[in-house]
Amino acid sequence: MSRETTEFVIYIINEVANTRGLYPSKVYKVMExxxxxxxxxxxxxxxxxxxxxxxxxxxxxxxVTSRGESL
Known part of the structure; x- marks a missing residue:
């Protein structure tokens, strides 16, 4: 995975966490x-x-919802 892709994934994890009021670690676990x-x-x-x-x-x-999880 390129550096740009890694940075993008981290950014999106944090954006989802901020949107939902969750810890990034929780978001990462569900997304993974x-x-x-x-x-x-x-x-x-x-x-x-x-x-x-x-x-x-x-x-x-x-x-994630379509796969039976929620954030």
Whole structure:
């Protein structure tokens, strides 16, 4: 994973945490367990990093919800 991708993933984890009032570690655990990081954020980085933060946060929340988790 490139440095830019790593920074993007960390940024999105923190954005989701701030939006939901959660600790980033909790958000990371849910995103990791649902495959959101490895199957969504990393593979689609090229498209996602050009979208607004809010759009990506909404997509992440939808992704984890569709896999039976919630944030």
């Amino acid at each position: 367990s649902t495959g959101c990081i490895s199957k969504y954020l990393i593979p689609f980085y090229d498209v996602l990093h050009s979208m607004s933060s809010q759009s990506v946060v909404e997509d992440v929340l939808e992704y």
